[in-house]
Amino acid sequence: MSERLPILRIGDILLVSVQFDLEDQMVLNLQEDLANEIVAKSARGVVIDISALEIVDSFVGRMLATVAAISRVLDARTVVVGMRPAVAITLVELGLSLGGVSTALDLEKGLAKLRQPTSSALR
Amino acid sequence: MTAPWTAGEDPQVHPIARSGDLVHIRQAIRTLSQECRLSLVDQTKMITAASELARNTLIYGGGGTVSSGLVSANGKRGVAAVFEDSGPGIADVEQAMTDGWTSGGGLGLGLSGARRLVDDFQLVTAPGEGTTVTIIKWVR
Amino acid sequence: MAKRDSAADLVGLLTIEGQDLAAAWVREVSGSLGGRVGTAELDRELRELYDALVDALRQGATDVHSEQMSEIRALLTELSRNRARQGFSPTETAISVFALKRVLEPVLQDGTADQIRAYLQFNGILDGLGLFAIETYTQTRDELIAAQAEQLLELSTPVVRLWDGVIAVPLVGTLDSARTQVVMEKLLQALVDTGSEQAIIDITGVPAVDTQVAQHLLKTIVAARLMGAECTVSGISPQIAQTIVALGIEFDDIVTKASLADALKLALRRSGVDLVAHEGAQR
Known part of the structure; x- marks a missing residue:
């Protein structure tokens, strides 16, 4: 048996808040649960809050990228919010830039990002 | 290079047998890094490197142990971790150290990425003779 | 017993009846520093050092690393650190020690063979003390430079x-x-x-x-x-x-x-x- 993280729903958006260091199996469960929930709840967006995480290694990084890719296939968007500076620096040094993942500074900005029409390519 | 353990402080040994052990190892390295007063960024880098290497030990080495503790040399202090397994070893070290190369379905960032995160990195391995990886992060 | 005798000779060298060698030392050093350290301060520094030195020799100290020299080392460290912070050169710092040689020079002309032997032995001790002073001086300067570099780092990156x-x-x-x-x-x-x-x-x-x-x-x-x-x-x-x-x-x-x-x-x-x-x- 292994624990599963609760997935909350706000309108057509799914919200997961990761509050503690996850075991690998929980990471895999989360990925699976999110894929199921996106379809079951016809979600348009997913917000994953990692502001409490002091560590994101390549395993968790890969899960974030995979969830983003899965949600794209299922016509939803994923935003990862609240990554700490030290975590961001470490991930870059590790060689993970999470190319296809949208990010936001905090939950509020993440939700706002999902409300915006898709990427208004400003340059 | 064997880790220059600080005199009077024996390194703690943790088993790496199940994926659940990784959580404990990250916790142990975090405690050591804080005790040693590594900067926040350096703490994060050290814990992440340990997490990558412990997972390597589990997946590719079939499990093993990690010894971690405080080290000192030339007036510097730091945190060290030694990952040991008696798995198949690595035949082509250069290839294993290349970004993106993997034999186990991961991202292929474990070894090469971990090396970038720490100050000292040593890999001792031979086919059939297991693998030992030593990493050290020094206080700046 | 030879050791005790040489200690007595060394002490004798530094405590000649009717002569204030410490005062001569202060004069010598004061001249070389061009008045950039107050005479009163210099007098206090060197007399303290002088007294401690006589004490240490009386207890049988033979070089700068002797156990009996610990007080000397502490005093010299303080002196060298102050000189480094006040911007004196390494020469000006070391001269504070070496000037004592010149003060004792008269012994060479009308001293006994024992006194000359003691002078030479004392010379060796002073060389060690001088080098110790320079070492401390350099260390202090290095610390100052490192601290300044760090301050600069902090200063130069505003967000x-x-x-x-x-x-x-x-x-x-x-x-x-x-x-x-x-x-x-x-x-x-x-x-x-x-x-x-x-x-x-x-x-x-x-x-x-x-x-x-x-x-x-x-x-x-x-x-x-x-x-x-x-x-x-x-x-x-x-x-x-x-x-x-x-x-x-x-x-x-x-x-x-x-x-x-x-x-x-x-x-x-x-x-x-x-x-x-x-x-x-x-x-």
Whole structure:
């Protein structure tokens, strides 16, 4: 048996808040649960809050990228919010830039990002 | 290079047998890094490197142990971790150290990425003779 | 017993009846320092040292590392540290010790063979003390330099808020790896602290970058993106642009603007702020 993280729903958006260091199996469960929930709840967006995480290694990084890719296939968007500076620096040094993942500074900005029409390519 | 353990402080040994052990190892390295007063960024880098290497030990080495503790040399202090397994070893070290190369379905960032995160990195391995990886992060 | 005798000889050398050798020493040193240390202070420093020295010799100290010399070492450390902080040269510091040789020189002319032997032995001890003083001096200077370098690092990397949700780091001077890393961490932390989604790295004041520094800047920008913020680099000089291209550094994903003003304009547009110039406005 292994624990599963609760997935909350706000309108057509799914919200997961990761509050503690996850075991690998929980990471895999989360990925699976999110894929199921996106379809079951016809979600348009997913917000994953990692502001409490002091560590994101390549395993968790890969899960974030995979969830983003899965949600794209299922016509939803994923935003990862609240990554700490030290975590961001470490991930870059590790060689993970999470190319296809949208990010936001905090939950509020993440939700706002999902409300915006898709990427208004400003340059 | 064997880790220059600080005199009077024996390194703690943790088993790496199940994926659940990784959580404990990250916790142990975090405690050591804080005790040693590594900067926040350096703490994060050290814990992440340990997490990558412990997972390597589990997946590719079939499990093993990690010894971690405080080290000192030339007036510097730091945190060290030694990952040991008696798995198949690595035949082509250069290839294993290349970004993106993997034999186990991961991202292929474990070894090469971990090396970038720490100050000292040593890999001792031979086919059939297991693998030992030593990493050290020094206080700046 | 030979050892005790030589100790007695050494003490005898320094305590000649009816002569204030310490005062002569102070005069000698005072002349060499050109009055930059107050006579009273010098007098106190050297007399303390002198008394401690006689004490140590009486207890049988034979060189600077002797156990009996611990008080001397402490006093010398203090003296050398003060000299280093006050900006004296290493020579001026060491002379405080070596001047004692000259004070004792008369012994060479009308001293007994034992006294001359004691003088020579004492000379060796003084050499050791002089070197110890110089070593402490150098150590103190190194510490001062390191502290200053650190202060400079702190001073030279301000993160400023340009607008609600827009921060900037104006970089000035040569960037090395260590400083770029400090900037990187400061900038990312400021993003969180101010809740800013736009950051501008202005390098107008940077004369040159090398591969490592360029890599650090790139990493900062990627890290900021991971946190949910966007970076713009402004003020790239023609020389730096040439370096970037020549070094083959990929700047493709990075938004660059010629000036800080342009970068700010872009950052504002991205945060949904419109700038409108009023017709007929006074300029």
